[in-house]
Structure formats: structure tokens, C-alpha cells
Amino acid sequence: MHDGLGQHPAPTHVVAHVSDTHLLAGGALLGGAIDTAEHLRSVLERLELAAPTADALVVSGDCTDLGEPEAYALLRELVEPVAARMGARVVYAAGNHDERGPMWRALHDIDEAAPYDHVHDVGGLRIVSLDSSLPGFHHGGFDDGQAQWLADVLAEPAQHGTLLVMHHPPLPYRARIMQVLEFQDERRLAEVLAGSDVRAILSGHLHVNGSGTFAGIPVILANATSYADDLAAGPTAFQGIDAAQSANLLEVYPHTVAHSVVPGRAHPSLSPLPADLHARLAALDAAGRVERFSRKR
Numbered sequence: 001m002h003d004g005l006g007q008h009p010a011p012t013h014v015v016a017h018v019s020d021t022h023l024l025a026g027g028a029l030l031g032g033a034i035d036t037a038e039h040l041r042s043v044l045e046r047l048e049l050a051a052p053t054a055d056a057l058v059v060s061g062d063c064t065d066l067g068e069p070e071a072y073a074l075l076r077e078l079v080e081p082v083a084a085r086m087g088a089r090v091v092y093a094a095g096n097h098d099e100r101g102p103m104w105r106a107l108h109d110i111d112e113a114a115p116y117d118h119v120h121d122v123g124g125l126r127i128v129s130l131d132s133s134l135p136g137f138h139h140g141g142f143d144d145g146q147a148q149w150l151a152d153v154l155a156e157p158a159q160h161g162t163l164l165v166m167h168h169p170p171l172p173y174r175a176r177i178m179q180v181l182e183f184q185d186e187r188r189l190a191e192v193l194a195g196s197d198v199r200a201i202l203s204g205h206l207h208v209n210g211s212g213t214f215a216g217i218p219v220i221l222a223n224a225t226s227y228a229d230d231l232a233a234g235p236t237a238f239q240g241i242d243a244a245q246s247a248n249l250l251e252v253y254p255h256t257v258a259h260s261v262v263p264g265r266a267h268p269s270l271s272p273l274p275a276d277l278h279a280r281l282a283a284l285d286a287a288g289r290v291e292r293f294s295r296k297r
């Protein structure tokens with residue numbers, strides 16, 4: 001059902017995006033201080049309020065901090081009931097803090113050491129999860145086999161195009177020390193994506209909200225649900241703070257993709273607009289809505 005009041009049709013798809021959940025076994029505190037399980041619970045609760053019928057729920061890597069099997073079990077316990085209520089497909093991606101073996105075992109119940117690569121068809125929107133982690137390292141890349149696999153996947157366009165989920169954003173990194181941990185196969189990725197139907201790249205890794213373009217494709221970073229980088233610590237630092245946790249919403253339209261941020265915690269609110277305002281505006285025609293709600297008094 002479309003209950004919009006403006007000039008655009010409803011989005012064809014809504015994608016909820018969280019990243020860098022950094023869970024530990026048993027919900028242990030990260031660094032002895034940060035309750036990453038509770039933070040994820042809170043972010044998901046607010047995300048569900050923001051997008052109760054999202055089509056997909058993406059977790060773009062660093063799902064766990066140490067790759068512990070129990071941490072993946074906790075991830076599923078927190079994420080999957082929310083996704084089920086939304087009716088959303090869950091799309092996991094691997095990050096540099098994940099471990100492939102335990103991730104395959106926990107999420108698919110198989111013994112596997114291959115890159116954690118997947119393709120999902122979500123009502124005609126293709127969501128590709130590309131494993132940009134490199135075993136034993138924190139920087140990112142992908143191998144020849146993955147490049148061929150991705151090229152094969154993208155050979156035929158999807159009805160509503162493709163979203164590519166990869167933990168390491170293919171962008172220049174502001175935080176100087178994180179530049180050591182960048183995605184190091186940009187040229188090859190650009191070759192694979194040239195002429196493809198990829199409409200946006202969803203990433204995390206930097207624990208900031210951000211965006212850029214890669215080969216003309218929007219790259220959208222979700223901040224972490226665990227801890228954020230305090231940019232005010234300066235350009236040579238990477239300073240984790242127990243604040244600014246959030247999730248992203250991506251609304252996919254036939255002609256564009258729009259992105260917004262959902263604050264991960266409740267904050268003091270202004271007094272709300274009248275609860276029936278939407279219904280009253282919906283009962284008016286376009287000119288009446290402008291008169292009622294746009295004209296300055």
C-alpha cells in the first residue's frame with residue numbers, strides 16, 4: 001500500500017542495513033566496556049519501528065569481533081526474529097573481524113573455507129554479498145575466483161537491478177590509519193562492475209556514516225551498531241566511542257536509490273505533530289496539502 005503524499009511512487013524495495021555488530025560470545029562486553037549485544041538489540045528495535053515491512057535486512061560484516069561460534073549464534077538470535085517480523089530476507093556479509101569457517105558453520109551448518117559470497121533475489125532486486133575479507137588480515141580484497149563469480153552473477157541484469165554488499169568500502173578512507181586496512185582491489189572491482197546493473201554498494205568497516213561513489217556507483221556506509229569512530233579525535237586517530245550507533249535505510253525506487261539514517265538510541269523529543277496529521281493530509285488533494293502544511297503562517 002502506498003500512503004505517500006508527494007510526487008513519487010512508493011519505493012519498490014526497502015532495505016534495512018546494519019553493520020559492524022562486533023558481537024562476542026555470551027554477549028561479553030567489547031573492550032570490557034561496550035555492550036555490543038544490547039546496542040544491536042536497541043538498534044534493531046528502532047529499525048523495526050522505522051521500517052516494519054523492510055524487504056531485506058543486511059548485516060555488512062564484522063558481525064562478530066573474534067569469529068567465535070557462540071557470537072554468530074547470538075547474532076542469529078538477535079537479528080532473525082526481527083527480520084521474520086518484518087518479512088525481510090537476511091543478508092549477511094563477512095568482515096575482517098569475521099572468520100569464514102565458523103561463519104559458514106553457524107549460518108549454514110556446513111564446513112566450508114571458501115569466501116562467504118552469496119546472491120539473493122528479493123522480489124526482483126538482486127542483493128549480492130561479496131566477501132571482501134582476506135583470511136589472516138584486516139585489509140580487504142577479493143580473489144580471481146570471486147571476480148569471475150561476480151562477473152557471472154552480474155552477466156544478466158536483474159529486474160530491479162543489484163545492490164552489492166561488501167564490508168570494506170571501495171573508497172578513499174579519511175582515517176589515516178584505516179588506510180592500511182582499505183580495499184586493495186579497486187581496479188579489478190571496477191572492471192567487473194563496468195556496465196553492470198549495480199545501483200549501490202553497501203559497506204561498513206569505518207564505523208562512520210558516509211558516502212561516496214565508486215566507478216559512478218553510490219557507496220553508502222552504515223555506521224556501526226557497536227561503537228563509532230570519533231572523527232573529532234583527529235585525522236591520524238581511530239577513536240572508538242560508545243555513541244552514535246545507528247542503522248541505515250535504503251529506499252529503492254525505479255529511478256533512484258535514497259538513503260537515510262535511523263538513530264540507534266532514543267533521545268529527548270520535541271512535542272510531536274498531531275497524530276492524525278497524516279490521515280488529514282491524505283484526505284486532501286495536492287493543492288490542499290500545500291495549503292494546510294506547506295504555507296507559512
Ligand SMILES: [Fe+2]
Nearest residue numbers: 020062205207
Ligand atoms: Fe568493524
Ligand SMILES: [Fe+2]
Nearest residue numbers: 062095096205
Ligand atoms: Fe572492519
